Amino acid sequence: MTSEVTARPTFPMRRCPFSPPPEYAELRSREPIAKVSMLDGTEAWLLTRYDDVKAVLGDNRFSTSPKQPGYPFISPSRASQLIHEDPPAFIRLDPPEQTRQRRMFTREFTAASVQKVRPFIQQTVDALLDEMVRQGPPYDFAEGFALALPSTVIAEILGVPIEDHEYFQERAQAKLDLAAAPEVPLKAGREMREYLDRLITTKMEHLERYDDLISRFLTTQLIPGHVTREQALITIELLLMGGHETTANMLALGTLSLLLHQKQKEALVADPGLVGNAVEEMLRFHSIVHYNGPRVALEDVEVGGQLIRKGEGVLAIGSAANRDPEQFPDPDAFDIRREARHHLAFSYGFHQCLGQHLARAEMEIVFPALFRRIPSLRLAVPEEELSFNFDAFVYGLRSLPLTWDVDDSGTGEQ
Ligand code: HEM
Known part of the structure; x- marks a missing residue:
């Protein structure tokens, strides 16, 4: 008789470029x-079934606070x-305080509010495409x-000077690097808040001059x-960071997915009405916030019989749930026609992404315009030869070098 000793798996496990770690599927079964x-x-406890993940994310007996013992x-x-x-x-607070603080911004990020930002997004996309064509290939699309x-869109909404984009970009990346020495994200966060502190001081001196989210927040809340x-500082930092690294990685990975699935790209170009569906599939398939979400039980709770x-x-783990075949048949296939809107890439429950309508709008505008x-x-x-950022809290490509026929890029605009 052979006695098989299964060692306890260690978390996190290494993901593949286009799928979560293979251990998730194995554990799920x-x-x-x-x-x-x-x-x-x-x-x-590692949860890999969609129903169990959703149950925990939607249950306030599970805390998201790192200060709780056992987190x-x-x-x-x-x-x-x-x-x-x-x-x-507030992303790391529990209700009711999380709810109180989150409500200060819900109106700013509703589908209707985002609708008003669409012309600015379109205009920025057009300008960036002009610049891309002007620079010519090869072009690093990620950067x-x-x-x-x-970055431009969230800076405009918040009222952060876009000229400072490199400063907050570098710090945002340092904060998300899971492999960095512990003092690196701490220093980056401190510097980011020092920068925002100066920005608040400037705005407070002449609030009447500004019409942006930060100024409204200072007036009505601070x-x-x-x-x-x-x-106020930590909240503005959350909005600034949450608003660009995530969407940026989805734009690059989404573009790559379409380039690797030419038939689907052609279908999207022929029928731009497919883009909403395509965006949901990209979010599900890549699940870039791939370690979301850690929780700790505040009392004894039974989940899925355990x-x-x-x-x-x-x-x-939402990225595991998003590959559950019970919910998404043939889950490892990228298919822009599938019904994927119930994915958990924006999480679920109390902490479901505040900026999801904005992220969707940016993606929906980019893909048809780009191709x-x-x-x-x-x-x-x-x-x-593509290089992926496996060690980042938000998964993505390090760069995405693209090329094209120079003579078709100047005439493609309609
Ligand atoms: C494709 C892009 C995006 C993805 C995949 C994404 C994903 C997520 C996920 C998984 C969470 C839950 C985190 C947790 O439970 O710890 C979250 C929360 C959040 N996201 Fe996003 N996000 C994106 C874009 C944005 C944008 C554009 C903003 C703009 C401000 C934003 C702001 C936030 C905020 C403020 C929270 C915290 C919500 C709360 O705790 O109540 N995100 N996001």
Whole structure:
């Protein structure tokens, strides 16, 4: 008789360029709620079934606060950043305080509010495409276009000078690097808030001159004392960061997916009405916030037949749920025609992405415009040479070198 000893898996596991770690599928069929070891030696429950992940994300008996004993930390750099965050941004608070602070912004990010930003997005996309064509191939789409668009859009909405974009961009990337030494994200966060502190001071001196989200927030929340200055700073930092690194990575990965699936790209160009569906599929397929979401049980709770005890860490991983074949048949296939809108790429429940309508609008505007303007767009390097940022909290491409036939890019505009 052979006795098979299965070692407890260690989290995080390494993902593949276009799929979550293969261990997720294996665990989903064998042990969908499994104990894993974290890098710091603690244990947590890893959930890989869609229904279980959704149940945890929507249940306020699970806390998202890193200050709660038992919270599972993805890496030492992430732990140092989250433990020291004081006061915490509302993404790391539980209701009712999270709800109170989040409500200060919900009106700014509704579908109707985003509708009003669409002309600015379109205008920025057109300008970036002009610049891309002007520079000519080979062109790093990740750096030149994908990062520039969401940075410009969120800076415009918030009222942050776009000239400072490099400063906050560099710090945003340092904060999201899971492999960095623990002091790196701490320093980056400190510098970001120092910058924002100066910006608040400038705006407060002449609030009547500004019509932007930060100024409205200062007028309606900071000045009447509904938030402290420290809370205001950490919240603005959250909006600034949440608003560009994520969308940027989706723009580059989405473009790559279409380039690697030519038939689907052609279908999208022929029928731009497909873009809404295509965007949902890109979000599901890439699930770039790939370690979302760590939680800790505030009391004993049964999930999917498993008792999770008070104080135990839970990894309700959306990127695993988004490949559950029960919900998404043939889940590893990229298919822009599938019904994917119920994916968990924007999370679910209390912390579901505040900026999702904005992210969707940017993606929906970019893809048809890009391939209409430059029909011959293609990779400038073999697919195997592409480099992915496996160690970042928000997954993406390090660069996306593209090329095209110069003579079709000037005439593609209609
Ligand atoms: C494709 C782009 C995006 C993706 C994939 C994405 C994904 C997510 C996810 C997974 C969460 C939940 C995090 C958690 O539970 O810890 C989240 C929350 C959040 N996102 Fe996004 N996001 C995107 C774009 C944006 C944009 C454009 C903004 C603009 C401000 C934004 C602002 C936020 C905020 C403020 C939260 C915190 C919500 C809360 O805790 O109540 N995101 N996002």
